[in-house]
Amino acid sequence: MPNTPSASPLRPALFLDRDGVLNEDKGYVHRWEDFHWIEGAKEAVVAFNRAGWLVIVVTNQSGIGRGYYTEADMHALHAHMCQDLLEVGGRIDAFYHAPQHPDAKLDAYRHPDPPDRKPNPGMIVKALAEWPINREASILVGDKPSDLEAALRAGIRAVLFPGGNLKTFLEAEALLA
Numbered sequence: 001m002p003n004t005p006s007a008s009p010l011r012p013a014l015f016l017d018r019d020g021v022l023n024e025d026k027g028y029v030h031r032w033e034d035f036h037w038i039e040g041a042k043e044a045v046v047a048f049n050r051a052g053w054l055v056i057v058v059t060n061q062s063g064i065g066r067g068y069y070t071e072a073d074m075h076a077l078h079a080h081m082c083q084d085l086l087e088v089g090g091r092i093d094a095f096y097h098a099p100q101h102p103d104a105k106l107d108a109y110r111h112p113d114p115p116d117r118k119p120n121p122g123m124i125v126k127a128l129a130e131w132p133i134n135r136e137a138s139i140l141v142g143d144k145p146s147d148l149e150a151a152l153r154a155g156i157r158a159v160l161f162p163g164g165n166l167k168t169f170l171e172a173e174a175l176l177a
Helices: 041-050 071-086 122-130 145-154 166-172
Strands: 013-016 054-060 094-098 139-142 157-160
Touching: 013 041, 013 122, 041 054, 041 071, 041 166, 054 122, 071 094, 094 122, 122 145, 139 145, 145 157
Parallel strands: 013 054, 013 139, 054 094, 139 157
Antiparallel strands: none
């Protein structure tokens, strides 16, 4: 995690769920060859970057705990995402993930109520502690009620993305000029 000085001015953050918001949710996506950006997702990230917002991904990744793929696989996918965004002038400032699940196959990831797994707010709370974020000006975009619940518990405004073009949706929500 990058070291952010506590004296940095507070900035709004765009919190994004990954599967279903940034990429097509095909179930346990963990390989670059299976990853497909949602239409308008890269453009939305770039627009928020240019507007001075932090862009932070908060993603449940129970496929790790279920033994479908490893954390290294997920990190490799996130590195590909960052490289792809860099090519169009965009960036994701941080990724937070929750590999725990109550029914995880792997003991290390089994937890009855994982504090980081949405609808719990742990990932957002960590980001708020580690980055100079203006909570009141920030927003989370998710595609499931659990995403919105996590944001509510963390004191962050949230909107439900119904699918389609992410940039167009954010413009229609008056979140993007």
